Amino acid sequence: MSVRISREPGHFAVLLNQPSWLDPGLYGPDLARALGLPRSDTVRMCRLQRGILFEGGTEVQAAAAVKLLSDHGIAASAVPDDALPLLPKPVHVSLANIDPEGLGTPSLAGGGLPREWQWENLALMCAGILVGADAQTAALMEKVEEDTLADAQDRRSLAERTLEKARSRVFPMKAELARPGGDVADALASALTRRKPAETTVEGFGAISVVLDMLFTRPLERLRINGDSRVTNLPRSGSRAVDLHRAVNELARLATSATIPGAALALADGADSGDYVFEDLVQFDDHCRWAYYGRLQRK
Numbered sequence: 403m404s405v406r407i408s409r410e411p412g413h414f415a416v417l418l419n420q421p422s423w424l425d426p427g428l429y430g431p432d433l434a435r436a437l438g439l440p441r442s443d444t445v446r447m448c449r450l451q452r453g454i455l456f457e458g459g460t461e462v463q464a465a466a467a468v469k470l471l472s473d474h475g476i477a478a479s480a481v482p483d484d485a486l487p488l489l490p491k492p493v494h495v496s497l498a499n500i501d502p503e504g505l506g507t508p509s510l511a512g513g514g515l516p517r518e519w520q521w522e523n524l525a526l527m528c529a530g531i532l533v534g535a536d537a538q539t540a541a542l543m544e545k546v547e548e549d550t551l552a553d554a555q556d557r558r559s560l561a562e563r564t565l566e567k568a569r570s571r572v573f574p575m576k577a578e579l580a581r582p583g584g585d586v587a588d589a590l591a592s593a594l595t596r597r598k599p600a601e602t603t604v605e606g607f608g609a610i611s612v613v614l615d616m617l618f619t620r621p622l623e624r625l626r627i628n629g630d631s632r633v634t635n636l637p638r639s640g641s642r643a644v645d646l647h648r649a650v651n652e653l654a655r656l657a658t659s660a661t662i663p664g665a666a667l668a669l670a671d672g673a674d675s676g677d678y679v680f681e682d683l684v685q686f687d688d689h690c691r692w693a694y695y696g697r698l699q700r701k
Contacts, residue, residue, distance in 0.1 A: 414464035453692030534608025
């Protein structure tokens with residue numbers, strides 16, 4: 403999620419032209435000096451950004467950040483806060499069908515005929531895997547007893563290990579796809595009984611969640627499919643990550659006019675990557691805003 407320096411009107415945000423990992427150890431101190439902020443804020447800024455470095459900065463701070471990143475070969479832009487789009491609140495879709503013409507869903511307005519959302523009206527598709535809360539806690543504490551954090555050197559060492567984990571968090575999608583079918587029996591039972599499918603646990607990522615957002619323009623609606631949703635014409639594998647990959651792959655094939663950021667394309671390809679791994683939905687939403695802003699600029 404992007405760091406918001408101020409909520410006062412008339413401020414600026416800094417956006418990377420392409421999402422990139424900003425090493426907090428390398429960029430954090432320089433950004434702290436350039437922006438006049440505590441180093442802890444700029445380290446968090448680097449670690450959490452997914453395209454939007456920060457919001458609510460002054461014009462001077464935004465210009466300084468853009469110049470610093472440019473000096474390191476990273477293209478970025480300073481834009482007014484109010485130029486960043488606010489996306490509609492997502493509407494969860496529990497049942498969907500992917501057709502050649504569009505996405506079929508039940509009516510969102512209560513009773514009535516099913517609704518088909520035409521692919522030509524799909525502006526943006528973003529998808530990601532959310533790290534389980536249990537894994538995040540383990541990554542943060544690494545089973546270190548509280549009394550061992552009293553020493554400043556221990557705290558520094560723990561922070562360094564946490565940042566290293568963030569750098570190396572690459573989701574093993576190829577290994578998930580190579581699993582022998584997953585728990586197909588459980589997936590079939592879930593489909594027949596309409597109960598929630600079992601959790602998917604991946605080493606280093608905990609009990610993962612998945613999210614797939616589609617922004618349609620006619621009408622303007624943001625539809626969300628998650629691990630509890632059922633896509634009727636795609637088989638369930640027993641792995642939420644594999645099911646997400648299959649859905650994104652099929653959507654990318656059909657929705658040719660939609661903006662699909664690189665993170666979702668990596669998911670569609672089944673690549674091992676950290677680009678589509680998010681800590682929570684807030685970070686994912688910021689990534690969606692960054693991607694939609696890019697689409698608006700290209701129109």
